[in-house]
Amino acid sequence: MSIYRQAVELIAQTLREKPTANLMLATGSTMEPLYALLRESGLDFSLAKTFNLDEYYPGNQFREFMNAQLFEHVNIDANKVHFPTLDYDEVITAAGGIDLCLLGIGVNGHIAFNEPGSSVDSRTRIVELDASTRKRNSQLNDGADIPPRAISVGVATILDCKKIVVLANGDEKREAVERARFSPISSDCPASFLQGHADVQWLV
Ligand code: GLP
Numbered sequence: 001m002s003i004y005r006q007a008v009e010l011i012a013q014t015l016r017e018k019p020t021a022n023l024m025l026a027t028g029s030t031m032e033p034l035y036a037l038l039r040e041s042g043l044d045f046s047l048a049k050t051f052n053l054d055e056y057y058p059g060n061q062f063r064e065f066m067n068a069q070l071f072e073h074v075n076i077d078a079n080k081v082h083f084p085t086l087d088y089d090e091v092i093t094a095a096g097g098i099d100l101c102l103l104g105i106g107v108n109g110h111i112a113f114n115e116p117g118s119s120v121d122s123r124t125r126i127v128e129l130d131a132s133t134r135k136r137n138s139q140l141n142d143g144a145d146i147p148p149r150a151i152s153v154g155v156a157t158i159l160d161c162k163k164i165v166v167l168a169n170g171d172e173k174r175e176a177v178e179r180a181r182f183s184p185i186s187s188d189c190p191a192s193f194l195q196g197h198a199d200v201q202w203l204v
Helices: 003-017 029-041 061-071 088-094 131-140 155-159 171-182 190-196
Strands: 022-025 049-052 054-056 100-103 125-128 149-152 163-167 200-203
Touching: 003 029, 003 100, 003 163, 003 200, 029 061, 029 163, 049 061, 049 088, 054 061, 088 155, 155 190, 163 190, 171 190
Parallel strands: 022 049, 022 100, 100 163, 163 200
Antiparallel strands: 054 149, 125 149
């Protein structure tokens, strides 16, 4: 089974067990095949709440990505869709916490927009993007201007999620995935903090 079908299965299982589940969702090119499958899945999202990991600051590119890739095609209630705000951690806690968190990984080992140097106890905040991240995201978006800052959940926000699924595809991700999984835990590779979580599934 492809990594994308496995991810759909995990989301389906989460929604079967708990139709009101809180899902944390990622953007990025890695997620596009997954959202294509979800559009066709017939899954019932009507009671679920979604919380995206990050957004450019200021900006709404990730909201537009999510609308086009997923939200306009499935029965998600627009009132149950969330994007980061400075009180996001409180909003998530008040909603009962995240049941399933989908993550991609940056070539430099970032998760959400927790760039190298992010601390394990970081929470939702405004962050400076790495030059390498802005360059790559610009290339993936037809040379679009990428803002220097973003608002992103923190490493601690991610580690609070009950279950985490990380998707990574392609040779350019190999080194980041290996460092994240097998190197000593370090803020040089924020994805390595996932080693401290009890329920992470890597789909690579
Ligand atoms: C992006 C996002 C991350 C994403 C990662 C990988 O900039 N902020 O949430 O997982 O970088 O992106 P891609 O899937 O395009 O390689």
